[in-house]
Amino acid sequence: MVGLMEKKTHSNAQRAVQELRRLIFSGELAAGSDHLETELADRLGMSRTPVREAALLLESQGLLEMRPRKGVRILPVSSGDMREIYDVLTELESLAAERAAAAGYSNAELAALNTAISDMDAAIAAEDLEAWAEADDRFHAELVRLGGNSRVEMIVAMMSDQVRRAKASTLFIRPLPLQSNEDHRAVYQAILSGDPETARRIHRAHRQQAREILTGLLEKHRLKNL
Amino acid sequence: MVGLMEKKTHSNAQRAVQELRRLIFSGELAAGSDHLETELADRLGMSRTPVREAALLLESQGLLEMRPRKGVRILPVSSGDMREIYDVLTELESLAAERAAAAGYSNAELAALNTAISDMDAAIAAEDLEAWAEADDRFHAELVRLGGNSRVEMIVAMMSDQVRRAKASTLFIRPLPLQSNEDHRAVYQAILSGDPETARRIHRAHRQQAREILTGLLEKHRLKNL
C-alpha cells in the first residue's frame, strides 16, 4: 500500500459501476465487444468480485450481457431496440408531463425547465449540437422529476442510458432541431397553466416525432447497431 | 459430497434468486424484515457469494434493499408505491394494447387472451377469487406479450412482481370484479378488429379504474405497508 492519499468515498463495486459506465459511454468498451472478467478487473485495478457485482448490475440495466466463458458483452443497440426504447420513453414522459401539469407548480419551481429551454435556444443559435443535446437531456430529466413518480424516473433514466450511446453516433447526421423547442415551450406553458391534457398530448406528439426522426435516420444510414 | 443424485440444471445464484423470490412472495420473508447475508446463505444451503449476487439482482428489481451492516431488507410496498406502480402499468399496458391491435393478430393468435377471459368468467361464476386473480394475471401478461416490446414486457413484469404481494393481502377485501371482464372483452374485440385507438382507450380506463379501487381499498383499510 503506497502512501498516497486514498479516496474511500465509494466502495470498489460502486467505482466499478461508474468506471464501466464511463468506458461504455465513451466507446472505449465498444458495443458488441467481449471482455473477460479478469481483463476488466485488471483494468480497474481490483479483484474480480466487485467487477462481477458491477457487471451484474449493468446487465440488469441492459447495458451488457454476461455470457459464461465468452466474457462480458457490451450490448449493441439496434434500430429495433431504439424503437422499443422510444415507445417506453414516449409513454412515461407523457405521463410525467400530465402529472407535472396537474401538480400546480409555481413559476419558481419550473425554473430548471425554463433554463433548459433557454439553453437549447442558445445552442441552436450557436449551432452547437453538443450543447443542445445536453440541454435537451436536462429538459427531459427535469420534466420526469417534476412528474413525481420515482419509478418512472428510474425507468426513464435506464432507457436514456441506452439511448445515449446512439445519440453520440447520430448527432452529426441530424438536422438542427428547430421545431423541437417550440414543443418544449408549449409543454412548459401547459404545465405552468395547469393543463394536464394539453401537456400530455403535446409531449406525446413531440416524442413520437423524435422517434420517427431518429429511427428513420438510423435505418437510412444503415446504422443497424450502435 | 454425498453420493446422491445432484441436479445441476441451474447455478446456485439462479436458485438463490428463485428461492428468495418464493420466500418473499410467500411472506416467509416478511416485508420490512431484515436478514443477514450469512443467515440467508445458511437457509439456502450455499455460501454468501451466490446469495449476494441474487440479492443484488433483486435489489435492482425493487424487491429488497441491501443496507450495509443492517442486512437485506425486504421492501414494503406502500399505497403511494402502489399508485406509482399502477401509473406505470397503465401507460405501458395501454401502449401494448394499442400495438397489439395494430399488429393484426389472427383469431388463433389471440387464443390465449380469449382463454384467460373465459377463465375469469368461470372464476367469477364460481366466486373463486384466487382463480380469478391468476387468470387476470395471465390476461395482462399475454396482452403485454402481444404488444411486441420486450422492454415493456420486462418493466411490466417487474412492476407486477411488486404488486403481487399486495394482491394477496387485498384479495379478500375486494368485491368480485364483475365490471372488469367486460373491459377485457372490449379490449380483446378492439385488438381482433384492429382498432388501436379503442384498444388503448379502453385498456387505459380499465387500469385507471383498477388503480382507484386498489389504492382506495388500501387507504380505507389503513394498509399503508404490505
Added chain:
DNA sequence: GCATTGATTTATGTATTCATTAATAAACGC
C-alpha cells in the same frame, strides 16, 4: 447518573483459492 471515549464484536466488502466445465488443441484411428 449521564455522557463520552475506548474496546470488542460482527457483518460486510473484497481478495484469494479452488472446482467445474466449456472450449481448444492434440492425437489417434480409419
Added chain:
DNA sequence: GCGTTTATTAATGAATACATAAATCAATGC
C-alpha cells in the same frame, strides 16, 4: 487426409479467508 475422441487449457461459479468499519458494550471521567 479427415473425422472422432481424448487431453489440456482457461474462464467462470462458488467457497473461503481476511481486512475494514460500523455498531454495541463497557468503562471511565465528570
